[in-house]
Amino acid sequence: MWDNIINYFSTLEQHPLQRMAILVGGLLLFWIIEGAIPLLPLRYKKNKLRHAAVNFGFTVIHLIIHTFLAILIVMLSDWCREQDFGMVYWFNANVAGAIVIGVLALDFSSWLVHLVMHKVPLLWRFHLIHHSDNNVDVTTGLRHHPGDSLLRGIFFLLLIFVSGAPMYSVMIYQTLVVLATAFTHANISLPKRVDKALSYFLVSPNMHKVHHHWVQPYTDSNYGAVFSIWDHLFRTFTTLDPKKIRYGLDKYYPNEKDEDFMALMKRPFQKLKE
Template identity: 80%
Template sequence: MMESVVAYFSTLEQRPVERMALLVGGLIFFWIIEGAIPLFQLKYRKTKFSHALVNFGFTVIHLIIHTALAVLIVLLSDWCRSAGFGLVYWLHANVAGTIAIGVLALDFSSWLVHWSMHQQPYLWRYHLIHHSDNKVDVTTGLRHHPGDSLLRGVFFLLLIFVSGAPMYSVMIYQTLVVITTAFTHANIRLPKKLDKWLSYVLISPNMHKVHHHWKQPYTDSNYGAVFSIWDRLLGTYKELDPSKIRYGLDRYYDNEKDEDFLSLMKDPFIKKQQRQDTALIQPGKKSPST
């Protein structure tokens, strides 16, 4: 069984059509589910499809960037294996241990880069594009500015270097994160007890929706991608009843332009004095209205 898992994921990066099918299949699946059991009755500016087109524009760019980074990921993972460098080799981990170390290390990279973008004003300029979506649904999951996508790639490479994760461990994590990203952003209503129990181990839909609340300190919480362990251990876990959640931003970006693709692309490069908020981008500070 374990040998079959390793064999399948060891070569998955060589099958881009299959990987794309996982991504598209997840999006379609949760698109259907959120239509059947929506958390909120979202009132889109035009239609759900037009909203999706904006987010798909960012998704395409995100996929192009990470496809290019895949070359570096393979090279680095192979170098770690040949040099015996990284936690999995230093600890002489077996296959199960290697998968666990690799998956947890890469999930920590997702938490760490996310936390960093909320703490560092310049990096927040890029990440706020994700938070500017006023209608969070399954298509929001890969709504990342190219600068955001590049930074995620850098942190991903860093934790491969530290962990020594082989390609099968990398591909297992990437498969997990594609599915959970669609799941946690989807506009779906789970029974509260089920969502709560899931959140003890995984990032649940309600847990991640708290992160998309328009005001701090809730925006600066629940940074995890797959597992909730990092937020619970590092003190960034917060709860908020879904009925109190409002999407978007209370500053930094005009909520009326959350579907203006060109404005969203240009926004990180706008000079400080051109922004309406004179406090500019300091995600760790509260605005006067909070």
């Protein structure tokens, strides 16, 4: 079993069509589900397809950036293996251990970079584009300004360096985070007990929707990507009744511009309105 897992995920980086199929498949699956069991009534500026087109514009740029970053990811992971550098090698971990260490380290990188972007004003300028979406649905998950995407890539590389994550561990995590991002942003209504039970260990839809609430301190909470353990551990976990959630921003950016692609691209380079 482990041989099959290692062989598949070790070479997944070399099969962009398979990776794209996972991304598109996850989006389509939760697009259908959110249409069947919506959490909140969303009010798009024009319609859902127009809203999706804006977010897909950012998605395409995000994927281009990470295609180039993938070269560095492979080189760094291979270097760690050759030099026996990183926690995987320091602890002499077996395959299962390498997967656990790599996945947890990379998920921590997602939590940490997210926290940093909220706390550093210059970086928040780029990340607020993600939060400016007034209608959070499955397409919001990859709505990241290029500056946001680059910073995520830097932190990802940093935690590969620290953990020594082998490529199969890296690709397992990237597969998990793609599916988790679609799941947690999708406008789906789960039974409250199910959502709450999930939130003890995984980031649940309701948990992440709190992060998209338009006012602080709710915006500055629930930073997790796949696992909720970091928010519980560092006390950044917050709950809010989904019925009280309102998306968008109470300052910094005019909410009526949340589907203006060019304005969103330019916004990080303009003075913020308090």
